[in-house]
Amino acid sequence: ADRLLALDFQREMQVIFDMLPKKRHTMLFSATMTSQVSQIQRTSLKDPVKVEVSSKYGTVSGLTQEMIVCPAKYKIVYGVWLLNELKGKTMIIFANCIKTVGR
Incomplete structure (x- = not known):
């Protein structure tokens, strides 16, 4: 929202x-x-219920965040490269549309 x-x-x-x-x-x-x-x-909203996450579950201190800025036509290539480079490690990759994720 x-x-x-x-x-x-x-x-x-x-x-x-x-x-x-x-x-x-x-x-x-x-x-x-x-x-x-x-x-x-x-x-x-009628009778909304608000759910909040406790600060107990905040960001892990050792967490690193990185990003790659590249032309749109190379996003898939960079994504595949990144997956291969970090194979075996935990990662989250965000995409702003499901069409991109489907590729």
Whole structure:
């Protein structure tokens, strides 16, 4: 939710929520609880349940984060290279669309 709201989609999200059936299950996930997310929660969700992760489960101190910036046409090549280079190690690779993941 926070990524959509950062792109100023709040009005569009509200239009979508207003068109949905009143009796529904809605799940809204956000890494941060901004005022915009709180407002969507208040205006669009009925009896919302808020689940927070304890700081006990925060980022591991030894965790490293790295990224590779490359042209879009080479993302798959770099992804395969990265998987081969770090074979046997634990990693998470994020993608912004399912079409990319399917390749």
